[in-house]
Amino acid sequence: xxxxxxNSPSLSVQEGRISILNCDYTNSMFDYFLWYKKYPxxxxxxxxxISSIKDKNEDGRFTVFxxxxxxxxxxxxxxxxxGDSAVYFCAASMTYTDKLIFGxxxxxxxxx
Amino acid sequence: xxxIHQWPATLVQPVGSPLSLECTVEGTSNPNLYWYRQAAGxxxxxxxxxxxxxxxxxxxxxxxxxxxxxxxxxxxxxxxxLLSDSGFYLCASGTGGWEQYFGPGTRLxxx
Numbered sequence: 209x210x211x212x213x214x215n216s217p218s219l220s221v222q223e224g225r226i227s228i229l230n231c232d233y234t235n236s237m238f239d240y241f242l243w244y245k246k247y248p249x250x251x252x253x254x255x256x257x258i259s260s261i262k263d264k265n266e267d268g269r270f271t272v273f274x275x276x277x278x279x280x281x282x283x284x285x286x287x288x289x290x291g292d293s294a295v296y297f298c299a300a301s302m303t304y305t306d307k308l309i310f311g312x313x314x315x316x317x318x319x320x
Numbered sequence: 321x322x323x324i325h326q327w328p329a330t331l332v333q334p335v336g337s338p339l340s341l342e343c344t345v346e347g348t349s350n351p352n353l354y355w356y357r358q359a360a361g362x363x364x365x366x367x368x369x370x371x372x373x374x375x376x377x378x379x380x381x382x383x384x385x386x387x388x389x390x391x392x393x394x395x396x397x398x399x400x401x402l403l404s405d406s407g408f409y410l411c412a413s414g415t416g417g418w419e420q421y422f423g424p425g426t427r428l429x430x431x
Contacts, residue, residue: 214363242419251324251410251422252364297364301418306352306371307379308420312363 211235212300214311221318227285229314231298234279238300242308243272243283246295255296256283288318322347324423326411332429339384339398341426343411346392353394354412354420355386364410370394406430 213232221227231241239260244252258265258272258281265272271284285292295315299308323346333339345351355367366379368386376386383402387395394411406429414420 240418244422249408249425249427251412251425253422254419257419299364306369307354307366308414310356310364310366 212311218315227288229283244297326423341396343394351413356410359407
């Protein structure tokens with residue numbers, strides 16, 4: 209049972225435009241959400257997170273939006289740069305647990 | 321900040337051979353430690369996690385095992401590798417269900 213889903217395996221965006229990566233979850237008990245970025249042959253690196261008490265968190269070019277009623281979160285990258293080309297994973301967790309549940313990832317390609 | 325060390329970076333092993341992957345952590349004490357696998361076309365699958373020395377939780381039944389002999393050392397093992405064990409293995413360190421920090425990974429190919 210995939211509790212965290214990223215239904216778009218890939219996304220291609222022109223440099224300078226906005227990239228929007230989506231993530232859906234099924235477990236209403238999740239209360240903390242994270243985005244990770246992964247380059248080939250490297251470990252994922254933490255990008256940005258959001259608590260369920262917020263609906264938006266911004267860090268430079270990266271903004272995460274959370275819609276609890278729809279059980280949906282999205283990552284916006286503005287403006288997109290070629291160096292943003294990577295696989296992006298969303299992850300979710302619940303208070304008092306020790307685990308992150310990861311989605312299957314979305315490969316973002318930013319072209320000139 | 322935390323630094324996660326993993327070795328080797330790449331490994332090619334025949335079917336039926338044993339496996340030992342090691343992970344060590346610097347810059348923190350008493351972390352939660354995790355082993356993940358990223359198989360082709362799939363996300364990050366949690367294999368094992370540990371909240372303390374000698375405490376191992378298994379997420380997926382398989383022919384792999386994990387051990388935590390020291391606070392900042394986590395080992396992934398197998399007695400006999402299967403072809404399906406091929407993948408990219410990642411060790412991570414974290415505190416509960418919050419941000420986790422990942423090592424560089426080990427690419428395992430079972431032939």
